[in-house]
Amino acid sequence: MTLIMYKVFETVDDVSRYTAQRLIEKIKATPSAVLGLATGSTMEPVYAKLLEHIQQTPMDLSQLTTFNLDEYMGLNPQHPQSYNYYMYQHLFNQLDIPVNHVHLPNGLASDIEAVCSAYSDAIQTLGGLDLQLLGIGSNGHIGFNEPKTCFNSRTHVVKLSEQTRIDNGRFFAEQSEMPTHAITMGIQDILEAKEIILVATGRNKTDIMAQLFNSEIDEDLPASALKQHKNLTIVLDREAATLLPAQALKSAI
Numbered sequence: 001m002t003l004i005m006y007k008v009f010e011t012v013d014d015v016s017r018y019t020a021q022r023l024i025e026k027i028k029a030t031p032s033a034v035l036g037l038a039t040g041s042t043m044e045p046v047y048a049k050l051l052e053h054i055q056q057t058p059m060d061l062s063q064l065t066t067f068n069l070d071e072y073m074g075l076n077p078q079h080p081q082s083y084n085y086y087m088y089q090h091l092f093n094q095l096d097i098p099v100n101h102v103h104l105p106n107g108l109a110s111d112i113e114a115v116c117s118a119y120s121d122a123i124q125t126l127g128g129l130d131l132q133l134l135g136i137g138s139n140g141h142i143g144f145n146e147p148k149t150c151f152n153s154r155t156h157v158v159k160l161s162e163q164t165r166i167d168n169g170r171f172f173a174e175q176s177e178m179p180t181h182a183i184t185m186g187i188q189d190i191l192e193a194k195e196i197i198l199v200a201t202g203r204n205k206t207d208i209m210a211q212l213f214n215s216e217i218d219e220d221l222p223a224s225a226l227k228q229h230k231n232l233t234i235v236l237d238r239e240a241a242t243l244l245p246a247q248a249l250k251s252a253i
């Protein structure tokens with residue numbers, strides 16, 4: 001039996017404080033930790049809390065390494081909707097992590113296959129991810145691993161699903177500007193993280209969290225791969241947890 005720890009909080013603020021605190025604890029315990037990071041609206045308040053904490057209680061981040069999950073293809077790193085830009089805006093510009101310790105897939109690379117395999121290799125060379133932070137798409141994607149992605153996948157190029165293009169198109173001035181493809185860490189890369197924290201908040205995540213709870217491990221629902229993981233915490237606000245049975249909230253599946 002795999003144990004999934006559910007943590008349900010009343011508000012997004014509480015969710016974000018708890019998640020940031022988990023990151024802080026990891027960095028304190030292992031200053032040379034390798035962190036897997038996510039972007040998206042769920043992570044914005046998490047990173048805000050993390051910064052707030054580090055600004056109040058400075059930490060040495062000189063040994064920390066980060067790998068982001070994904071990046072759109074075809075967007076310049078300075079494009080306001082690129083994940084590179086997001087990470088520098090929300091986190092890296094304010095933190096003293098050495099620039100060569102920060103990794104994001106290069107969505108403009110010409111030899112994409114080489115870039116993808118080098119990305120997964122770089123994670124493994126450093127001994128794997130100590131902690132992977134995840135959001136979840138309304139279709140169950142993790143990173144940009146869309147439904148039907150092989151669970152043994154490594155970093156690869158994906159065609160974004162219609163649902164993801166609708167969900168994320170809201171951030172672009174025109175829906176047509178939303179990229180059709182992205183590079184994402186694979187599900188196998190994610191599963192090899194020693195610890196995983198998946199965060200979901202708001203009404204838009206209520207249905208997928210119920211589906212995830214009820215589903216078998218199935219490639220139609222990428223996040224269900226996480227049910228194989230030995231150290232997974234799912235952090236939810238009350239809204240995202242609305243359809244979860246009381247049994248889930250007692251932590252066992």
Ligand code: F6R
Pocket residue numbers: 037038039040041042043069070083134135136137138141142143144
């Ligand atoms: C982003 C990522 C995605 C998001 C997911 C949820 O790096 O990996 O899987 O976590 O699309 O996005 P939000 O938080 O915007 O709902």
